[in-house]
Amino acid sequence: MHGFANPRRFLKLARWLTPLLLASGTVMAAIALYVGLTRVPPDRLMGETVRILFIHVPTAWLGMGGWMAIAGASLAFLVWRHPLAALAARAAAVPGAVFTAICLATGSIWGRPTWGTWWVWDGRLTSMLILLFLYFGYIALSDASAREGVSPKIPALFGLLGAINIPIINRSVVWWNSLHQPPSITMGNSAIDAAYLGPLMLSVAGFSLLFAGVVLARMRALLADAQAEARLRRMASEAA
Amino acid sequence: MNREQIGQWDFVIAAYALGIAVTLAMIAWSLIAMQRAEKRRDAVKRSLSEGTER
Numbered sequence: 001m002h003g004f005a006n007p008r009r010f011l012k013l014a015r016w017l018t019p020l021l022l023a024s025g026t027v028m029a030a031i032a033l034y035v036g037l038t039r040v041p042p043d044r045l046m047g048e049t050v051r052i053l054f055i056h057v058p059t060a061w062l063g064m065g066g067w068m069a070i071a072g073a074s075l076a077f078l079v080w081r082h083p084l085a086a087l088a089a090r091a092a093a094v095p096g097a098v099f100t101a102i103c104l105a106t107g108s109i110w111g112r113p114t115w116g117t118w119w120v121w122d123g124r125l126t127s128m129l130i131l132l133f134l135y136f137g138y139i140a141l142s143d144a145s146a147r148e149g150v151s152p153k154i155p156a157l158f159g160l161l162g163a164i165n166i167p168i169i170n171r172s173v174v175w176w177n178s179l180h181q182p183p184s185i186t187m188g189n190s191a192i193d194a195a196y197l198g199p200l201m202l203s204v205a206g207f208s209l210l211f212a213g214v215v216l217a218r219m220r221a222l223l224a225d226a227q228a229e230a231r232l233r234r235m236a237s238e239a240a
Numbered sequence: 241m242n243r244e245q246i247g248q249w250d251f252v253i254a255a256y257a258l259g260i261a262v263t264l265a266m267i268a269w270s271l272i273a274m275q276r277a278e279k280r281r282d283a284v285k286r287s288l289s290e291g292t293e294r
Contacts, residue, residue: 018274022267022271026267029263033256033260037252037256047248048248048249048252049248049251049252051252051256052251052252052255052256055255055256055259055260056255059259094266094270095266095270098262098263098266101262102258102259102262102263105255105258105259106255106258106259109251109254109255109258110251110255112251113247113248113251207263210263210267213267214266214267214270217270217271217273217274218270218273218274220274220277220278221270221273221274221276221277221278222277224274224277224278224280224281225277225280225281227281228277228280228281228284231281231284231285231288232284234288235284235287235288
């Protein structure tokens with residue numbers, strides 16, 4: 001793992017892995033969404049709206065997974081000082097925020113026909129909205145850190161502290177009364193019918209590959225920017 | 241298909257359209273930003289090596 005902290009080795013791997021992850025993720029997500037739209041039966045209680053599951057759940061998991069990636073990479077940066085770990089944390093922020101926003105929007109669209117409302121200020125929805133604001137804060141902080149030369153430890157600490165919200169999101173439907181249903185999938189157990197579970201898992205896998213592909217593309221962009229800036233600084237110092 | 245089912249499909253289509261459009265836009269943006277940044281780095285690298293040769 002530490003070997004890939006070398007930017008040259010990372011780039012060698014990322015050059016072929018980025019298109020592979022994006023292409024395979026697109027195919028898997030497209031198949032899962034097609035099956036979810038056309039092949040699975042309507043639910044007894046939710047009717048046709050159950051199909052929103054195949055886009056809502058993967059984006060919810062990746063919204064939370066994105067922050068766990070930020071926290072893990074931030075910890076790796078603080079402990080081992082890997083420069084690529086700080087870059088990986090920055091790269092995970094935008095796709096994490098985008099998937100959290102999609103989760104909130106699709107959840108709201110799903111809530112209207114099933115709950116009779118677009119939004120309620122309950123534990124699950126509110127903690128997920130807080131996650132979106134945490135992403136905005138992290139993106140602003142890490143951009144300012146890169147631009148203004150502020151210590152990268154500050155966004156790393158923010159990334160670690162923000163992870164407190166993840167178990168709160170996860171347990172919110174158990175701790176507080178909520179319109180949102182309790183967890184359907186737990187460790188080694190599922191309350192979801194097999195007809196929905198297969199396409200759901202395929203959708204989660206497809207969106208996860210897309211997430212990983214976008215993170216690699218963002219890392220390559222951030223690394224190229226940093227390398228260009230370093231070379232420009234060298235040119236300027238040699239000219240002076 | 242009754243009125244209630246038509247209404248439910250509208251919500252499903254809205255959720256899928258929004259999710260797919262935003263995901264595709266994010267992928268396109270990240271790829272374009274990556275290509276631009278790598279092109280800029282290569283251009284800087286070339287100009288630096290040309291400057292060193294002179």
